[in-house]
Amino acid sequence: MSILHELTYTTNAVPEERHANYLLEVKNFSLTIERVEKGYTPERLYVIRDFHLKIHHGEIVAIVGASGSGKSLLADAILGIHPKNSMIEGTVNFEKSPLTEKRKKQLRGKDIMLLPQMTNALDPLMKVGKQVQTFIKQKNKQKVLKSIFQKVGLSPTIIKEIPSTLSGGMIRRIFIAMALASEAKLIIADEPTNGLDLEALDELLLQLKILANDHRAIVMITHDIEAALKIADKIAVFYAGETVEIVPRKNFTKKGEKLRHPYTKALWNALPQNGFVPMDSSQPSPSIVIKGCVFSDQCPKATKICRIKKPKLQEISDNEMVRCLYA
Amino acid sequence: MLEIKNISFKYERSDWLFKHLNFTIEQGEIVGMYGKSGSGKTTLAKIITNYVSPIEGDVIIDGEKGEFQGIYPVQLIWQHPEKVVNPKWKLIEVIEEVEGLDKEIINILGIKKEWFNRRPSELSGGELQRFCIARAFSPNTRYIVADEITSMFDAITQAQIWHAMMKLVKQRNIGLLAISHHIHLLEKISDRIIDFNNICNVR
Numbered sequence: 056m057s058i059l060h061e062l063t064y065t066t067n068a069v070p071e072e073r074h075a076n077y078l079l080e081v082k083n084f085s086l087t088i089e090r091v092e093k094g095y096t097p098e099r100l101y102v103i104r105d106f107h108l109k110i111h112h113g114e115i116v117a118i119v120g121a122s123g124s125g126k127s128l129l130a131d132a133i134l135g136i137h138p139k140n141s142m143i144e145g146t147v148n149f150e151k152s153p154l155t156e157k158r159k160k161q162l163r164g165k166d167i168m169l170l171p172q173m174t175n176a177l178d179p180l181m182k183v184g185k186q187v188q189t190f191i192k193q194k195n196k197q198k199v200l201k202s203i204f205q206k207v208g209l210s211p212t213i214i215k216e217i218p219s220t221l222s223g224g225m226i227r228r229i230f231i232a233m234a235l236a237s238e239a240k241l242i243i244a245d246e247p248t249n250g251l252d253l254e255a256l257d258e259l260l261l262q263l264k265i266l267a268n269d270h271r272a273i274v275m276i277t278h279d280i281e282a283a284l285k286i287a288d289k290i291a292v293f294y295a296g297e298t299v300e301i302v303p304r305k306n307f308t309k310k311g312e313k314l315r316h317p318y319t320k321a322l323w324n325a326l327p328q329n330g331f332v333p334m335d336s337s338q339p340s341p342s343i344v345i346k347g348c349v350f351s352d353q354c355p356k357a358t359k360i361c362r363i364k365k366p367k368l369q370e371i372s373d374n375e376m377v378r379c380l381y382a
Numbered sequence: 383m384l385e386i387k388n389i390s391f392k393y394e395r396s397d398w399l400f401k402h403l404n405f406t407i408e409q410g411e412i413v414g415m416y417g418k419s420g421s422g423k424t425t426l427a428k429i430i431t432n433y434v435s436p437i438e439g440d441v442i443i444d445g446e447k448g449e450f451q452g453i454y455p456v457q458l459i460w461q462h463p464e465k466v467v468n469p470k471w472k473l474i475e476v477i478e479e480v481e482g483l484d485k486e487i488i489n490i491l492g493i494k495k496e497w498f499n500r501r502p503s504e505l506s507g508g509e510l511q512r513f514c515i516a517r518a519f520s521p522n523t524r525y526i527v528a529d530e531i532t533s534m535f536d537a538i539t540q541a542q543i544w545h546a547m548m549k550l551v552k553q554r555n556i557g558l559l560a561i562s563h564h565i566h567l568l569e570k571i572s573d574r575i576i577d578f579n580n581i582c583n584v585r
Contacts, residue, residue: 119536120536121506121508121535121536121538121539122506122507122508122534122535122536122539223420249534252417252418252563253563253565254418278534278535278536279536280536280537281537321538322536322537322538323537325536325537325538325540325541325542326537326541326566327540327541327564327566327567327569327570327571328566328570331541331544331545331570332541333538333541333542333544333545333546334538334541334542335492335542336508336536336538336539336542337492337494337506337509338506
């Protein structure tokens with residue numbers, strides 16, 4: 056726990072010259088699913104409407120949003136494993152050049168890795184050491200393997216075990232070991248904290264921090280804002296398929312005075328330890344076209360203009376963006 | 383009063399999950415239960431709601447034990463709503479299964495009219511969970527066990543569901559056992575908190 060705290064408060068500062076050197080840059084990204092209903096009138100689902108994200112090496116960014124807001128499809132789209140009947144628009148740059156479908160195929164599993172949510176993603180019959188070893192490119196594999204196991208806090212005796220003899224927590228550590236062994240620069244963790252108690256959660260977050268300190272960029276997709284705030288350098292708040300705010304962790308204080316978007320504020324103040332303020336949490340259906348602000352139906356501050364005019368994502372600083380007419 | 387008396391349980395070929403477990407829940411009271419994942423809280427929830435029989439001990443409901451007619455007076459709300467509703471039914475059918483359900487419950491939970499004509503896959507988890515909560519409040523229900531019912535949802539959905547839950551159980555004088563590993567949540571909603579690891583009498 057104390058190690059996590061130490062790591063938590065050392066933010067990975069980005070040197071000036073690297074500011075424009077993003078590892079991954081996503082702009083105006085949208086994903087629409089087309090499906091044919093009865094009567095052959097195709098129905099369109101605007102799952103992701105307008106998504107933005109920038110991430111550096113060694114940085115942890117959490118994408119926080121409600122369940123069913125399309126967060127997981129985002130990960131799939133970056134990896135190129137989104138459904139076939141979906142259309143993608145917008146710019147996605149990886150190391151400054153466009154991430155095309157062909158390039159996604161080449162890079163996934165190598166430069167871009169997915170940290171799975173389920174603990175049954177390992178080969179059930181292969182020894183775990185061997186599964187981790189397949190990622191190691193250096194010579195002297197045994198030695199490298201042992202040092203990686205040590206790093207993630209696994210005893211070297213486990214190298215020869217098969218997955219079914221390990222606990223869920225140990226399997227999660229194997230995933231981290233794989234990421235460490237690989238040369239992946241970008242790691243996408245989809246809901247990595249589901250169903251973990253406080254102790255296991257802190258441990259997993261510590262492991263993710265180890266990965267970030269190893270110069271990898273981490274995108275953590277989650278519904279749990281508390282977990283996100285423990286390690287992420289910045290939080291991208293996702294609502295109804297749009298990035299509504301990108302905000303550094305340090306701005307989450309007291310009653311959320313430093314947060315700019317009303318949805319981010321509501322999310323912060325809904326936490327049990329921060330007032331437990333309820334709100335109508337239903338999001339607009341992805342099948343409707345929204346003219347104005349996506350949050351205008353729920354927003355306490357919304358005016359007439361909010362329902363007609365779509366706010367642009369304003370850049371406040373390199374780390375901060377907000378999409379609200381009144382921010 | 384719901385009495386958990388001397389309950390012990392173990393699965394075949396494994397260690398005891400808990401031994402001689404004792405506690406009570408009064409009507410109208412919200413009891414929070416805190417514990418590590420994998421320690422057997424869900425198994426206990428299933429025993430209290432009569433899905434699983436204990437190896438030793440009894441669950442006594444207002445002084446009675448044994449057979450009950452119709453809907454069981456202790457209802458369980460599960461963690462994953464999508465696993466406990468029939469995927470082929472429209473939600474109106476899910477709700478109509480409960481006879482004599484008070485329409486006010488639907489309003490308090492914030493269930494919208496247009497959701498009734500949809501199927502479970504067309505709602506988000508938080509929306510679906512509200513139907514699962516509503517159907518637990520049959521006129522027969524005297525106690526409810528809520529097992530991590532909001533741990534899959536964002537903070538706003540969690541706050542909205544729990545405010546509705548607290549209102550409903552107080553209004554209807556129902557005893558509630560809220561199981562969670564989220565201690566801040568339990569501190570906010572419970573009249574008192576039991577640490578599961580302290581009462582399970584193993585190791």
